[in-house]
Amino acid sequence: MTYTYEYSRPNLAVDCVVFGLDEPNSLKVMLIRRSLPPFQDQWALPGGFVRVDESVDAAARRELQEETGLKDVFLEQLYTFGLLDRDPRERVVTIAYYALVNLQEHLIQAATDASEAGWFSITQLPPLAFDHNEIIAVAIARLKGKVRYEPIGFELLPKKFTLSQLQTLYETVLGMPLDKRNFRKKILKMGLLIELDETQTEVAHRAARLYQFDESTYRQLKEKGFNFEL
Amino acid sequence: MTYTYEYSRPNLAVDCVVFGLDEPNSLKVMLIRRSLPPFQDQWALPGGFVRVDESVDAAARRELQEETGLKDVFLEQLYTFGLLDRDPRERVVTIAYYALVNLQEHLIQAATDASEAGWFSITQLPPLAFDHNEIIAVAIARLKGKVRYEPIGFELLPKKFTLSQLQTLYETVLGMPLDKRNFRKKILKMGLLIELDETQTEVAHRAARLYQFDESTYRQLKEKGFNFEL
DNA sequence: TCAAAAGTGTTCCGAATACACCCATGT
DNA sequence: ACATGGGTGTATTCGGAACACTTTTGA
Structure with missing residues (x-):
């Protein structure tokens, strides 16, 4: 079965920049090794062609799951x-997405996936296939910008986290130190964190209190014109 | 001549949301009336299909010029x-762009273009073809957000403008009054406006001083980490 | 008892806000 | 002379930034 058109058409693809946060404050991107030409054996972003019977968003989710095992993660164009x-x-136009995942929870899946996959620090990326280095650069810039005025950073942490983890996350993404x-003061004043009756375990020092992001309160405040800003 | 592919491909289009600022503080969008089905005779955004031998950006510029006569304007994906x-x-994926133009300078071109074109206030849009109402909604949200931290608003004004015009522009786009x-104080302190030795003419009251946006100073400051913010 | 991170308040400074009158110009 | 918008300064408030020590816990 083939498909014939009156005019030549670009092919349409999606690529996903998956960010994860590694413990000792470094931001990582998931890459997969290409098993087929072009750029065979080079590292590249997970992605693939958009099918005619799926939305572009759906294509991004499908490729992400097929190539890295990830599903139900934060994913945005x-x-x-x-x-x-x-x-x-041939001519290929690609719609890039970026995803934010909690690296701890997703490390295993990525490693056990059929094709070779790995997390790379954004400061030490290998040369990538296609224009994927550029795509990642745009994704990093977007993440840096967006993390300040949308509470998306929480996607990079486990559901329950300490304030220090949250601070380290912001310091890592923004690339600057913050005053403890x-x-x-600022993050607690927003009223978007639920203070849990739990503390860290298995740490060799005073255990920190755990918090959780208050999704529903955030949605309510947002409707009333509240602006998250750090 | 036809083109045959192994898999069915979505068709790829571009659409442009062209914003203009009308004198008595209203933000307008340029629409064209469709002369062909589907949605024949309905209003729609200027746009068309991406050719296989042009970049997507180039396609947006080409369609904009072909359908509205506009060229050399601010245009961003x-x-x-x-x-x-x-x-x-059929399946069509569209890459939407938004453009900012000085409405005074471009009114004539649009009106004299072959296909019927017109400026519509964003508060009184007719029902549009395809999902173009949604595209415009996204474009308005983007403009509102971006105008505060990038000096793109100047694109909507003539090269030489008064501070009142600039203020009215911000009040219009942001939808809120600002203290004169x-x-x-704030805009002048940034040092991005060149005070000209000229004033308005043909106004029935005290003529206001004209200013010009200082593009080169802005680029220099930006490299040093300066952030425009209003 | 030591190491390592958790947790906590106050002062200072700069920016944002609120606010009202005189000036210049054309009709 | 009057109508219309142009242009200007100060006082107050609020939020951001700087800053150091005590507490808890496990090793």
Whole structure:
């Protein structure tokens, strides 16, 4: 079965930049090794072609699950890359997405996936296939910008987290140190954290209190015009 | 001549949301009347299909010029709309762009273009073809957000403008009144406006001083980490 | 008892806000 | 002379930034 059109059509793909936060404050991206040409054996973003019977969002989710095992994660459209020579085979326009996952919970799945996959620090990326280095650069810029005025950073942490973890996350993503007391004051004043009756376990020092992001309160405040801003 | 592929491919289009600022503080969008089905005779965004030998950005600029006569305007990618049933004919994914133009300078061109074109207040839009109402909603949200931390608002004004015009622009886009003295203090302190030795002409009251946006100073400051913010 | 991180308040400074009158110009 | 918008300064408030020590816990 083949499909014939009056005019030549670009092929349409999706690519996903999956961010994870590694314990000693470094931001990582998940890459997979290509098993087919072009760029065979090079590292690349997970992605693939959009089918005619699925939405672009659905294609991004499908490819993410097929290639990395990830599902039910934060996934948002990033930008569409449409230059002529992105792909040496033929004209391909790709719609890039970025995902935020809790690396601890998802480490295993990625490693056991059929194709080789791995997490790479964003400061030490290998040369990637296609224009994927550029796509990642755009994704990092977006993440840095967005993390300040939307509470998306929580997606990178476990459901229950300490204030220090949260602060380290922001320091890592923003690439700057933050004052501990000011950070706590500000984030607690927003009223978006639920203080749990639990503390850390198995740490060799005073155990920190655990918190949880208050999704429903955030939605309510947002409707009333509240702006998250750190 | 026809083109045959192994798999069915979505068709790829671009659409442009062109914003203009009308004198008595109202934000307008340029629409064109469709001369062909589907949605014949309905209003729609200027746009069309991406050719295989042009980049997506180039396609947006080409369509904009072909359908509205506009060229050399601020044009930036907005979002890609990829739901299944956007177009009743076949699967079409569209990459939306938004443009900012000085309405005074561009009014004539639009009106004299071959296909019928017109400026519509964003508060009184007619029902549009496809999902174009949704695209415009996304574009308005983007403009509101971006105008505060990037100096793109100037694109909506003539090169030489008064501080009152600038203030009215922000009040219009943001949909809120601003204090005159505070606004002037803040915008002048940034050092991004060149005070000209010219004033308004042909106004029935005291003529206001004209200013110009200082593009090169802005680029320099931006490299040093300066953040425009209003 | 030591190491390591948790937790906690106050002062200071700069920016945002609120606010009202005189000035210049064309009709 | 009057109508219309242009242009200007100060006092107050609020939020951001800087800053150091005590507490808890496990090893």
